Amino acid sequence: xxxxxxxxxxxxxxxxxxxxxxxxNVVHSAFCLIITLFCVGCIFVLLHAEFLAATxxxxxxGAIMVLVIFALMLIDSRETANDRRFHHQSQWVIIVGxxxxxxIVIFIIPKSKFIVNPEKxxxxxxEAGGNTQLLARYLFTDYLFAFEFxxxxxxxxxxxxxxxxxxxxxxxxxx
Amino acid sequence: xxxxxxxxxxxxxxxxxxxxxxxxxxxxIMVFLCLELxxxxxxxxxxxxxxxxxxxxxxxxxxxxxxxxxxxAVVGLAIIISLYRNRAMTNVDDxxxxxx
Numbered sequence: 001x002x003x004x005x006x007x008x009x010x011x012x013x014x015x016x017x018x019x020x021x022x023x024x025n026v027v028h029s030a031f032c033l034i035i036t037l038f039c040v041g042c043i044f045v046l047l048h049a050e051f052l053a054a055t056x057x058x059x060x061x062g063a064i065m066v067l068v069i070f071a072l073m074l075i076d077s078r079e080t081a082n083d084r085r086f087h088h089q090s091q092w093v094i095i096v097g098x099x100x101x102x103x104i105v106i107f108i109i110p111k112s113k114f115i116v117n118p119e120k121x122x123x124x125x126x127e128a129g130g131n132t133q134l135l136a137r138y139l140f141t142d143y144l145f146a147f148e149f150x151x152x153x154x155x156x157x158x159x160x161x162x163x164x165x166x167x168x169x170x171x172x173x174x175x
Numbered sequence: 176x177x178x179x180x181x182x183x184x185x186x187x188x189x190x191x192x193x194x195x196x197x198x199x200x201x202x203x204i205m206v207f208l209c210l211e212l213x214x215x216x217x218x219x220x221x222x223x224x225x226x227x228x229x230x231x232x233x234x235x236x237x238x239x240x241x242x243x244x245x246x247x248a249v250v251g252l253a254i255i256i257s258l259y260r261n262r263a264m265t266n267v268d269d270x271x272x273x274x275x
Contacts, residue, residue: 009212013189052237056241109187114179114224149232165257
């Protein structure tokens, strides 16, 4: 049953990802990317990462993709739908990319041996009282510095976005 | 029970599709969307390893990955809109302001 759900989710996700690359209209590609991100979020639930699944839906689908579609609406889409959508060397890129994908999927991953221990994560989660509690326990002890640094990165990003979003005056100074 | 390799296969496929998209597409927003796809493929393999190896650090790294992706989206889109407003172009091949 879980295997069937996984195959459906992975199939929809990969097909939507292929449509992101192949569709002509940028807005359609953005909506296909939303489908892919949603499927990846559902696969996170299968992997016992419920908090990350919620974060994926909230931040990627809810915030980043809304921002991208907002930017698409601000940019004139008639100019973006020009006839030469692909780079002139794209056939070589596609050949090399397909070879890379086949190499990873057929030769590298099936031959890799990982020492898996799926029960360990379930035991840890049960001991902490849930996935969110377990994440919080590590995030606010061992990774507290990285957590604070991430907030600094977001602050810098906000300041940069406000600065770059300002209109240039005719003298070249930012108003 | 699904084997770990299945998740890694899906992650590798998503990553390769994103990589092809980044290299092939000429519209700057499409390049941006494909970058998000690549970041998500990396997140998927991190979470899969985290669950199967019984180590929570993969999920912690994924949280930081999502944070950095959000910051990157904000700055990237601000740069794209600023470039479009000042030069009216969205094609990555036309962006040669920093070339000497």
